[in-house]
Amino acid sequence: MAEPIRPPRLKAGDRVAVVATSQSLSAVYPRVYQAGLRTLRETFGLEVVEYPSVSFDPEYSYRHPEARAQDLNDAFADPGIAAIISQIGGSDSIRLLPHLDVESAVRTPKVLMGYSDTATQLLTYARAGLVTFNGPAVMAGFAQLPNFPHLEAHIRSVLFEPTPEYSYAPYPDWVNDYPNWSRQAGHEVGVLRPSTGWRWLQGESPARGRLLGGCVEVLQFLKGTRFWPEPDEWANRILFLETSEEKPPVSFIEYWLRNSGVAGMLDGLSALLVGRPRDYTDDESAELDTVIVQVLAEFGREDLLVVSNLDFGHTDPQWVMPNNVLAELDPTARTFRLLEPAVA
Structure with missing residues (x-):
């Protein structure tokens, strides 16, 4: 672009x-x-x-x-x-x-x-x-x-x-949800949980690309419409995906990625980032990681750098992820950084 x-x-x-x-x-x-x-x-x-x-x-x-x-x-x-x-x-x-x-x-x-x-x-x-x-x-x-x-x-x-x-770093603590909004002061959050860090699922080489992504269920609304990017618009992109408070089942992510693979969307991706899923158990999060790797292999993308359990999406606190900004991931150094400012 x-x-x-x-x-x-x-x-x-x-x-x-x-x-x-x-x-x-x-x-x-x-x-x-x-x-x-x-x-x-x-x-x-x-x-x-x-x-x-x-x-x-x-x-x-x-x-x-x-x-x-x-x-x-x-x-x-x-x-x-x-x-x-x-x-x-x-x-x-x-x-x-x-x-x-x-x-x-x-x-x-x-x-x-x-x-x-x-x-x-x-x-x-x-x-x-x-x-x-x-x-x-x-x-x-x-x-x-x-x-x-x-x-x-x-x-x-x-x-x-x-x-x-700018280098991203895990927040030391996070929360999954909030106390009932009808019965709280307004700023209250749930139980603080210690960060367990990012999970580097596959990929051995550094990857660069411009960020693009969002909530996976919302992106699904756009598929098949004139507002959805053409396959070549995903080339050299770092796709970031996160799940909502509705807690889509792991099978939904499996089908979403498989549909994307058939559509040619995965062919030119530089990397895939997955936000920490809200309301998932540890076992469900592990299953999600397994399914992502499995579907990527179906389309010959065993080379694609994939990192999960990242601090964006429907848990708090979350990062600001700027669409269209050039970023780099290094699996050896275990780093994720923006290579240019997001604002002028």
Whole structure:
């Protein structure tokens, strides 16, 4: 692909748009929502601009995907907005895609970040050349940040204070889930678990490629549509995949990868990264690793570098993974790093 289009880096005082392009839960779990806004304001010094979709009635939001898309179009068009951050995910944001003004967004690049269902938008803009960011959402990530001292430094390193290269490292602790959002202060998380590190499943040579990926179930929504990348768009890519809180069975990942292999998607990949799966037992995680290696062998990709149990996706804290940014994995040194800044 051509040189990616990087948005300007963020700084204190920047105005950030909060949008609800999937479902709006600000009124359902107000304490969690306000905790996320508080992190943006007090920790990062950003000025929050709440766009109309964050307060849509759920029924109106569902019936009017074009109204949710308009928030994205308006935020990209506003020269005073430096970043757009998703309130939270959902399951139907694919309905927004026909209504997005992608060409205008390319002319006015800015940080766009979220994960889970937001992957539909992240991938769509990334295909047009923008660097987009798979990372914390307001209610799932930023709200919980006070529990994870390393997360603030990571976000700053990727979005605020970029260096020519950036090395990822495992967070020392992680949580699988949150206490009931209806009965908590807003920032609370589940039991902290010690990191068990990354798992290098196969591949002996270093690999380079531009990152591209997201939530595997959400990416499945896009397959077969005009919004799904052609096979050659996956060439020289490092594909990253993660599973949602719905805990898809290992067989779903098996079928997804096999379908991708038949479609030619796996042929040109440089590497495959797999996020720590939420709600999986240790045995299920081990089974997932085994199945991934098995399916890749069916398509002659025993050479493909594969690393699993990485710190992105639906467990916390999660990394920011920038689509379209050049990265490198070294199985001997056991390193994963960005080779260029994600922001300008």
